[in-house]
Amino acid sequence: MTDGMLELDGATISWSVQEGDRPTVVQLHGLSMSRANEAAAAYFDWSPVAAGGRRLVRYDARGHGRSTGRPVPEDYAWPMLAEDLFALLDEVAPGEAVDAIGVSMGVGTLLHAVTSRPERFRRLVLVIPPTAWATRAAQGDAYRQMAGLVETQGYEALVRAMAAFDPLPLLQDGGWTETPPPDLDPAVLPAVFTGAAATDLPRPEAIGAIRQRVLLKPWVGDPGHPVSTSERLHELLPDSTLEVMAAPEDVRALGARVAAFLA
Template identity: 45%
Template sequence: MPSTVVRNCHLDYRLTGDGPDVVWGHGLTSSMDEEDQLALVDWSTAGAGHRVLRYDARGHGGSDSTTEPTDYSWESLAHDQLALADAVGIDRYVAAGASMGAATALHAALIAPDRVRALVLVIPPTGWETRAAQTGLYAAMADLVEAERHAELLAASADVPPPDPVADEPLWTERFERKLAETDPVRLARVFRGAGTADLPLADAIATIDVPVLILAWTGDATHPLTTAARLQELMPQSELVVATTRAGLDTWSSRTATFLSSLTSKA
């Protein structure tokens, strides 16, 4: 797998296809390999006619883990993304991502507005007033992971219902259990602590983003609340929000993304 070093961190990546550039970031604790099995957006179809850069974020998948929690803030991860884009020869691109990757894309659009020409934000995470409780949860999870108190973590996660569109799918509902079994606890604790340093950009800053934006959200997920997606739609004048309540709705996300990207090409 191709790899490069950006900002003192070795990142694995995949660059596929030809055409206008799209950069996709995965969610917290995920990776390219996991998304190959549990894809919210299938880039083999959604990215038709585009060159798509996917990568394992710092501390995830095959990429390096670093020790400083703020290395994993969403703003810091946006700097990683922009540096990786530089390294592979990408200038202007559509910044896209799920959860942590969506937040990374937002920060990238504000750091380098001349480079991000559109956004695809999938299941945006907690932010602003809903973020404090989530960051406290991540700190507690990091402590339990480091202590290898997996039974307590699994018991707590069992009380949290899965998002509505994937509620009856074991691959999704058993994801966290697999993660605990497969991931080095030191690496996992680092990304949880890092997530505790992260938040979305200020609302006033987001309101300055005036590029086409597709927001894909789902229901039944307190970690990715519909309130965040709705607020983002309110703030950005060129945004569209699509909400999935069922698996059938979720299954449209790849085609919706493809249509959105095609519309950008037709306007270029």
């Protein structure tokens, strides 16, 4: 495993590479998560991807985990995060077209990236795509409320509020009952959520121009990641496969399914 830090405008990006002898795949986490948080939550296991000999790149988005950021909401809009992704790829996989796995916010980042510079990508895996277009406004309101809570009552107030919500039934049924707290610097957390509230997926016509093979893996019962987003993406994307995760065993099989798709 190789670790590194990438200095960007207003941020330092923490990344890691598990070396392999096959082409690179990059994995992007969701809002308020990180590499460490994904490991703590334990429902997404990417080890089968690396086990197949792939060169697996993972990183913490700006403001998340071990990466740093500044309290500027525009820095956390998905097109800006896509520019961070390009900078990282220029550092760890220069000139290479990579496969990519995006989770939630990572889906938004990845779709903005591939519609901007499609030559940098081969195949895409979109895991639990978030609210988009018609469903985005209500989610944006929720993010702004979270930002306001931290600004007025502090980070711990948000942690308590999030802990009061029951886990998704799908995760609870699978034994994943602990929800890790946000892995964000409290000083930038309001800006991260405000930036997320003000951003959306690319326009449908831009998504319809994507020519990469795409695997869509939504799960059920999550208003923040409605299956309807994946269904609409499936309609728009010319070469996509839609597979809904409806049971805990579907979530457990995700890593192996992604590895097979990218093989």
